[in-house]
Amino acid sequence: MQRNYSREVGRVANRLRDKVAVVTGAASGIGEAIARSMVEEGASVLLADIADSKGKAVAGELGDSAEFVHCDVTSESDIRALVDRAVDQHGRLDCMVNNAGVVGASGPIDALSVDDFELATSVLLRSVFLGTKHAARVMKPQGSGVILATTSIAGVQGGWGPHLYAAAKSGVIGLTRNVAAELATWGIRAVAIAPGKIVTPMTAGRVAGDSNDLAATTEAFKSRTPLRGHIGLPRDVAAAAVWLASDEAGFVSGTTIMVDGGLTTGSKENLAPEDLGSWAQPQR
Template sequence: MDIRFDGRTIIVTGAASGIGLAIAERLAESGARVIVSDIDQAAAEAAAERIGHGALARACDVSKPEAVEALVDFAVTETGALHGIVNNAGIGGAQAATGDYPLDSWDKVIGVNLSGVFYGTRYGIAAMRKTGGGVVVNIASILGSVGFANSVAYVAAKHGVVGLTKSAALEHAGDNIRVNAIGPAFIHTPLIDEHLDDATQQALAQMHAMKRLGKPSEVADLCCYLLSDQASFITGSYHLVDGGYTAQ
């Protein structure tokens, strides 16, 4: 299937590495003008240079609504319109049982992983209405549908992203705007290599029916499909990329 995004501007948050970078690269290769957003400007610029194809860099702390509004305004000012946004930026947070969970970590995780997705969806939709339509893809997680011990803030936020996605899809179908979510399982990214040893990675792999971690490209492929015209009748959906994790 030949998917093209020629003439379209698409924002990807958290795009300096991992899943976000894979999505941004695939979109740019397919003709999109990509706005590479990350909390670190230098990292965003390095990623945009690597991606090429006219990609632009813009720092953004997605937990701050004014920063997300400015990001969307930047995309429209620099390219003339916004056609899509991928709300990918996220953090893990503290590991602790709910009864002991640090309040500061709760606030930070909810701020980035849930409020940040809301801000991107809200301001993205406002801009895409002026374009005549568009697509929002929210990167949730398998933990948007199942629990995981000692990760209450992350799980709560990702469940919230799935609900937000469904509500926004119902509300804005009439604006020719589609809104979908993706639920990756454990994906092999540089962050995994940095923080987890081989034994821990292997243990995580065994939690999936396919007995391996996912690849960023496998999430990127689905994301690009959902952003494309080939998915024109898909909205309000939550799509798993989980190697059978949630089927068990």
């Protein structure tokens, strides 16, 4: 059953027909939405996560086009086995989505520990390196492929997230750009996706104090979006991922796609038209 924080968006069916994708962190939130959308668009998807029961349940709902694989994204042997399984099962890997993540520790910089740093960089950056490395290993002989990484607006601008989270997400953007420059020679694209405030179990844990309280998080985010009447949902990020993985985005590489409702443009949250100041009325 579709989670109540999802929303159907307009799509063109079968954009990923016959493609094979791996999505990490696919048991819930953005990763789940990406996996669901890719299956809907015709892809065969391996859902990777450490949350076995949730991941198996999602894969079970998606049917024969989906398979759950237990994977610790900080473990190179797990990532290697995950990528190899995709190739063994389907003969190729067309899209690697490095999405798994945590918020990690927050607080003043002088209160953070080295262990806090190691956790954040391991889950948020090391995992992307490993996923990218092993995806490239099998995509280079193919001469094609797409590697996507979930970053964050916190990796683009200061003040949107905890220090270590922001540092790791910035690293994801830098790695994506550099990898895109190398892999273009093999026809492989690499793109980062930077979500803004999206209603997920992870954000609910911070906003509502309960990862299951998506309703309270949805209500809170209604006043935290520049796009009046539109809050960020996992399906918004999934729609971007599907497009980027498809041939429609065949000339897009090495960039970061913002899915943030305009927050990083400097747009103000929850403004009414009459509150737009110098933009409210013509002035000469």
